[in-house]
Amino acid sequence: MIWVHCGDASEITTTLSLANRLIEHSDAADVLVTCDAPHLSAFETLPSDVICVEVPSDSPTKCRAFLDKWGPSYLIWNGGALRPALLRQVERSGIAATLINARNAGLIPGGSRWLPRATRSAVSPFHRILTADGATATRLMRGGVAAEQVEATGPILEEPIPLPHDQYELTVMAEAFGARPMWLAADVVQSEVVHMAAAHMAASRKSHRLIMVLSPRDIGDGPKSAQVLRDAGFRVGVRSEGDDPEPEHQVYVADLPDELGLWYRLVPLTFMGGTMSGGGASSPFEPILLGSAVVHGTRKSPHQTRFERLASVQACREIRSASELGIAISVLISPEQTARMALAGWDEITHNAETINRLIETAMHGVARPEGAP
Numbered sequence: 035m036i037w038v039h040c041g042d043a044s045e046i047t048t049t050l051s052l053a054n055r056l057i058e059h060s061d062a063a064d065v066l067v068t069c070d071a072p073h074l075s076a077f078e079t080l081p082s083d084v085i086c087v088e089v090p091s092d093s094p095t096k097c098r099a100f101l102d103k104w105g106p107s108y109l110i111w112n113g114g115a116l117r118p119a120l121l122r123q124v125e126r127s128g129i130a131a132t133l134i135n136a137r138n139a140g141l142i143p144g145g146s147r148w149l150p151r152a153t154r155s156a157v158s159p160f161h162r163i164l165t166a167d168g169a170t171a172t173r174l175m176r177g178g179v180a181a182e183q184v185e186a187t188g189p190i191l192e193e194p195i196p197l198p199h200d201q202y203e204l205t206v207m208a209e210a211f212g213a214r215p216m217w218l219a220a221d222v223v224q225s226e227v228v229h230m231a232a233a234h235m236a237a238s239r240k241s242h243r244l245i246m247v248l249s250p251r252d253i254g255d256g257p258k259s260a261q262v263l264r265d266a267g268f269r270v271g272v273r274s275e276g277d278d279p280e281p282e283h284q285v286y287v288a289d290l291p292d293e294l295g296l297w298y299r300l301v302p303l304t305f306m307g308g309t310m311s312g313g314g315a316s317s318p319f320e321p322i323l324l325g326s327a328v329v330h331g332t333r334k335s336p337h338q339t340r341f342e343r344l345a346s347v348q349a350c351r352e353i354r355s356a357s358e359l360g361i362a363i364s365v366l367i368s369p370e371q372t373a374r375m376a377l378a379g380w381d382e383i384t385h386n387a388e389t390i391n392r393l394i395e396t397a398m399h400g401v402a403r404p405e406g407a408p
Contacts (some may be wrong), residue, residue: 036397037106037348038131039089040069041114044078045135051192052075053084055394090120097123108397112190113166115140116156125159132393133160134190138170152176162396164190164389168348185388191343194319194383197295204296210279211300215241215283215367218326219248221316222307227259229310229356231266234285234359241367245279247301249288251308256289263287297322302372305359306330316342322379327372329353329362349379 036056040049048066055067057080066076069087077086084093090100097120106129111121114136124131141156154177161330163179164187171186217237219230227248234246250259253274260270268284271277279286288297298304304321308314308329317337318328328350334341344350351366353359366372 035064035066035104035106035108037066037068037104037109038072039109039111040067040077041112041135041140043073043076044069045113046073047192048135048190050077051081052110052112052390052393053080053193054191054195054370055390056397057081057084059394059398066106089117092119093118094119094123097278101127101129110134110393110397111160113137113140118156121156121159129159131160131162132396133157133161134164134187134393136163136165136170136174137167138173141170141173154179164393166190187386190386190393191383191391192319193387193390194317194323196323197298197320199293199295199299203293204299207279207296207300211245215244216301217244217246217303217305217363217367218301218321219246219305220294220297220307220321221251222248222259222305223251223311223313224255224258225311225313226307227262228266229359230305231263231268232356233305233359233363234268236357237363237367238284240364244363244367245283246285247288247297248285249294249297249307251313253289253291256287259289260285260287293318295324298326301326302369302376303327303329303363303366305363308331310353310356310359315341318350318379319383322349322376322383325376325380327375328379329359329365329366343382344379347378347382349375349382 038049038052040046053065053067065084067084067086068369071088074086074088080086090096109124109129109131111131111133121321141153153174157179163174163184164318166189168186171184174184175181186232222230230248238244248259250256260272263270263285269282270287271279272287274289298321304326306315306318307329312333315334315337318340321328328344330341330350330352332354340376341350351362353362
């Protein structure tokens, strides 16, 4: 059994990502996830074969009982404060362990003083420590932790999983659209359709062959969305009605289920639905991972942090109105612009992929000792 502990709420998305990766790469091992009780509901989206339980209170008796019950062979401790009693039992049980996203604030629970011996003792159960910053790595080594045990990787963040697609449909659609400039209004709530129409009208004035692919959040709203677009003066094809993209179409309503992976791969620029009129945004990592640059409105919940990461490397553009969206589409539709944004986003969300791969491989083999260690 591989055990992943989520140290605090800020590490939930990383823990979810790690658990999913472990399940994908494991034929025999079980995965156990622990966290504080208030955060258990966040892990309900994990596959049913992942065991999610509350971390035991930090008393020797309860910690021994916990380890006896579950018998993990490997531990990934993901950030947050350390639990001395639990980790002492981990060390005594000989469980291989790696600490990731280590930060100074969590090394000595309840204290802020720099105490070398206490620091070394707190992390002694871990054969490998991956720190979120250089300052934490420096503190650990000054505290007596062997340099070969410590690696300043920076924060290990979630690793997004690409949405699936039908390769045959991708080939068919690519041939049907040809070389026309395209943008995607993805996961659009019904109240946003009129704004998409206004933005497309404005952008089309500068690019007459421009076509918008609109994917409604509620697939059943496809015909209704198409009518709004026809009322705005567009010639519209509707996928659920058997229409293929035609040269005369100005909008194509993509209203078949589970096809966003197809459209993100095909269309180089995506507006994230739900960010203009509300309704909840989808993850902007999904299009970026598949090569589509991102434009979005101001309502970014529940993925505020992900949008901020992309904005920090200029991989997305925020707009405040349909008119701003039309201008953004006109400016960003060039292949050079979309490629630059998508590449910047790709680098941001995959920069620690090698670290995660090594972590997964180590966990799967149950080996956590640093290179050169006996």
